Amino acid sequence: MKSLRLLRRSFEHGVHPAHHKNQTENLPIQRVPFGKDYIMPLGQHIGVPSKAVVEAGERVRRGQVIAEPGGFVSAALHSPVTGTIREVGNFRGVDGRFAPAIAIEADAYSTQQVEPDPAMDWQSLSLEDFIAAVQMAGIVGMGGAAFPSHVKLSVPEGVTIRHLLVNGAECEPYLTNDHRLMLERPEALLEGAEIMRQKLGAQDTIIGIEANKPDAIDIVNRHINPDQPVRVVPLKVKYPQGAEKMMIKSVFGKEVPAGQLPRDVEVNVNNVGTIVAIADYFLRGMPLIERVVTVAGPGVTYPANLIVPLGTPVRDVVRFCGGLKGGTREIIMGGPMMGRPIASLDVPVLKGCSGVLVFTEEQTARRKEYPCIRCGRCLEACPYFLNPSRFARLARARMFDEMKAYHVFDCVECGCCTFACPSDIPIVQLIRTAKDDLTHRKEPDA
Amino acid sequence: MKKKDPELLLFHAPLLRQGMTTPRAMRDVIYALLPATGAALWFFGLSAILVIGACIAGAIAAEVLFASRENRGESLHDATGVLTGLLLGLTLPPGLPMWMAFLGGFVAISLGKVIWGGLGHNLFNPALLGRAFLLATFPIAMTSWVTGGNGEFFNVYPSNLALPFMQSNIDGVTAATPLGLMKFDQEVTPLADLAFGKTTGSLGETSGLLLLLGGIYLWLRRDLDWRIPVSILLTVAIFSGCLSLVDAERFPSPLFSVFSGGLMLGAIYMATDPVTSPVTPRGAWIFGIGVGVLVMLIRVFGGLPEGVMYAILLMNAATPLIDRYTQPRVFGRKAKSQ
Numbered sequence A: 001m002k003s004l005r006l007l008r009r010s011f012e013h014g015v016h017p018a019h020h021k022n023q024t025e026n027l028p029i030q031r032v033p034f035g036k037d038y039i040m041p042l043g044q045h046i047g048v049p050s051k052a053v054v055e056a057g058e059r060v061r062r063g064q065v066i067a068e069p070g071g072f073v074s075a076a077l078h079s080p081v082t083g084t085i086r087e088v089g090n091f092r093g094v095d096g097r098f099a100p101a102i103a104i105e106a107d108a109y110s111t112q113q114v115e116p117d118p119a120m121d122w123q124s125l126s127l128e129d130f131i132a133a134v135q136m137a138g139i140v141g142m143g144g145a146a147f148p149s150h151v152k153l154s155v156p157e158g159v160t161i162r163h164l165l166v167n168g169a170e171c172e173p174y175l176t177n178d179h180r181l182m183l184e185r186p187e188a189l190l191e192g193a194e195i196m197r198q199k200l201g202a203q204d205t206i207i208g209i210e211a212n213k214p215d216a217i218d219i220v221n222r223h224i225n226p227d228q229p230v231r232v233v234p235l236k237v238k239y240p241q242g243a244e245k246m247m248i249k250s251v252f253g254k255e256v257p258a259g260q261l262p263r264d265v266e267v268n269v270n271n272v273g274t275i276v277a278i279a280d281y282f283l284r285g286m287p288l289i290e291r292v293v294t295v296a297g298p299g300v301t302y303p304a305n306l307i308v309p310l311g312t313p314v315r316d317v318v319r320f321c322g323g324l325k326g327g328t329r330e331i332i333m334g335g336p337m338m339g340r341p342i343a344s345l346d347v348p349v350l351k352g353c354s355g356v357l358v359f360t361e362e363q364t365a366r367r368k369e370y371p372c373i374r375c376g377r378c379l380e381a382c383p384y385f386l387n388p389s390r391f392a393r394l395a396r397a398r399m400f401d402e403m404k405a406y407h408v409f410d411c412v413e414c415g416c417c418t419f420a421c422p423s424d425i426p427i428v429q430l431i432r433t434a435k436d437d438l439t440h441r442k443e444p445d446a
Numbered sequence B: 001m002k003k004k005d006p007e008l009l010l011f012h013a014p015l016l017r018q019g020m021t022t023p024r025a026m027r028d029v030i031y032a033l034l035p036a037t038g039a040a041l042w043f044f045g046l047s048a049i050l051v052i053g054a055c056i057a058g059a060i061a062a063e064v065l066f067a068s069r070e071n072r073g074e075s076l077h078d079a080t081g082v083l084t085g086l087l088l089g090l091t092l093p094p095g096l097p098m099w100m101a102f103l104g105g106f107v108a109i110s111l112g113k114v115i116w117g118g119l120g121h122n123l124f125n126p127a128l129l130g131r132a133f134l135l136a137t138f139p140i141a142m143t144s145w146v147t148g149g150n151g152e153f154f155n156v157y158p159s160n161l162a163l164p165f166m167q168s169n170i171d172g173v174t175a176a177t178p179l180g181l182m183k184f185d186q187e188v189t190p191l192a193d194l195a196f197g198k199t200t201g202s203l204g205e206t207s208g209l210l211l212l213l214g215g216i217y218l219w220l221r222r223d224l225d226w227r228i229p230v231s232i233l234l235t236v237a238i239f240s241g242c243l244s245l246v247d248a249e250r251f252p253s254p255l256f257s258v259f260s261g262g263l264m265l266g267a268i269y270m271a272t273d274p275v276t277s278p279v280t281p282r283g284a285w286i287f288g289i290g291v292g293v294l295v296m297l298i299r300v301f302g303g304l305p306e307g308v309m310y311a312i313l314l315m316n317a318a319t320p321l322i323d324r325y326t327q328p329r330v331f332g333r334k335a336k337s338q
Helices: A002-008 A127-136 A149-153 A175-186 A186-200 A215-222 A246-250 A272-284 A314-320 A377-381 A388-396 A400-403 A416-419 A427-440 B021-044 B046-066 B081-089 B098-108 B124-137 B177-187 B189-194 B208-220 B227-246 B254-259 B263-270 B281-301 B308-325
Strands: A029-031 A035-040 A065-068 A084-093 A098-106 A163-168 A204-210 A230-235 A267-271 A290-296 A304-309 A330-332 A355-360
Touching: A029 A175, A035 A084, A035 A127, A065 A098, A065 A314, A084 B254, A127 A149, A127 B021, A149 A267, A163 A246, A163 A272, A163 B046, A175 A186, A175 A290, A186 A215, A186 A230, A186 A267, A186 A272, A186 A314, A204 A215, A204 A246, A204 B177, A215 A230, A230 A246, A246 A267, A267 A272, A267 B021, A267 B254, A272 A290, A290 A314, A314 A330, A314 A355, A314 B177, A314 B208, A355 A416, A377 A388, A388 A400, A388 A427, A400 A427, A416 A427, B021 B046, B021 B208, B046 B081, B046 B098, B081 B098, B081 B263, B098 B124, B124 B308, B189 B254, B189 B263, B208 B263, B208 B281, B208 B308, B227 B254, B227 B263, B227 B281, B227 B308, B254 B263
Parallel strands: A029 A304, A163 A204, A163 A267, A204 A230, A290 A355
Antiparallel strands: A035 A098, A084 A098, A290 A304, A330 A355
């Protein structure tokens, strides 16, 4: 009865896109064979780019540090393969811009097997050493934002964390990588969660999973060690259930005040993939050099869930999946609601890349835009209770300062408004433009 | 040689859409109005087609005439011109000369919509603005009601075919509407006649039940903010319930108030026009209650038997203000931060 009550528990507003998860949800995770070329951009997380510590021609071992954190909000990078550094220079990134990256050529005919580092005695590590270790392991939020995880662990004095919330919502359509990870590696998930919980000093661990993954809820529940304070909370299937502030609202009924962080309501939220990466590092000595990626969408021949070494070009991933079908129009890195389009197949898979989704004509057809008829569907969709239609109107008039006054920076760009708009106004895209202008413009000299 | 990569588009996420489009929402309203339009045909015969057709023709003429050259015909795709014409036609007396109806449709679109900047920019409901124009310009023709023909399909009122400016009075049998009867003669029309539409009145306002049916369809399709009709009808019912408790002789019962006149048509199809009603949920309640109170004030204390049109137009004018003060509390912020 209790779980039934929890099933209904959710945040307000939001939207219900079709899941499209059946394409890959029953496909076990496979490993992509190693290829030849790997590109590791130095800025693949939020914050300061990493600093390369290798030079062209240098030999690197799989898992060896090739770039150190460039600051506190930054993480280390490791070579995804054993091979030779081809170049440290500028390469095209996801957005098409040139950015510093390290190109590695993998050893031909290598099995790419390396002796892993021994497991760490994480229990005896001090909190500071633990945080430093997480940073050096290169672990960042793997749900898509790629925010360095150790920053979230460093709680200022006086703030306590009472709950560790593990985000297994996976509310983006098409994506099933977290789902598969929970099904196939529940032990690693629970081990990683326990490490995090003890280091944070949290009272309990709560694993939030959307109710459309009953098998995952079941399997994780069955693996829970009854001596540990862990429970699974099924959540209503609604987008964006996996947005951390929405999930906190769903699970605890608390709103994180605007401009503040989950820790301000004594919660620490981490994605399933991140938690597994923690377990892999501290128990198996493997830093973040690969991740699970869902390859799906109507334009891919054989959809799959794959373990992909970081830095693998999307071209190799797609080739492994039987290549692109005819009529491919757009490839999105991440989910279809918040992901980023890629300009070229040579773009590498990054730490925050949860999916490679291939779309065809149907999803990318330019729809005719109609004037806003003030129907209010975007207001009913916005989980932050903002007024998206007003933002769109103000953005078109370039009245960005007014938008700031209406809290445009509270917007997390979940895209619910654009999804719901019957007039096909690119609302969230206009909001991004405005935010970009507000963040980057220089005030003219007086 | 390796295959050439496909040219990749860079449209920004979200790529998925809910599927509802503005023209579809507009067409849904037209479909919802079809039963009531059919009833108009049943009760008033071919006259209904003539009047409604003239309105739609006038509306489309204005759409085409005032469109920019490159957009000519474009604005017809969103179906709002047809919808405005249809809505206006349903509010007109069956015996109205066709040229007046045409003029009404023309004014509804030109002064009601185009002059404001087109779809989505108008402050007032275009159909009601057209009707207000007709009422001010042709007061006699607009208040001469004929009794329904009861299934005589080929019935055409001679006044429908009057030439422009040749004849302003409507001849034939004229009768008072149920509200007029109530207000001036204290005569109550049976509720069954009101609900099914066997009464005198505008083309589309006579059949309350069919209008309600269309409203339920729109609600199921999520094209309609249910708060607005519910709050209007409840307000009117409660208001008139209180009055009839005071003096049952002079004031009608709540059910009579709800089913008589243009209230059903106005509450479900006019007041809910998204462009001219508030977007916020709280605003919708305020708007609906405002319309309901104004309707009753005009009906009971005003000089006119019916007040739905003016009530909605007045609340249209208040919509921007209502929106401004009813913005919801932003997630994670205190209530008073807007």
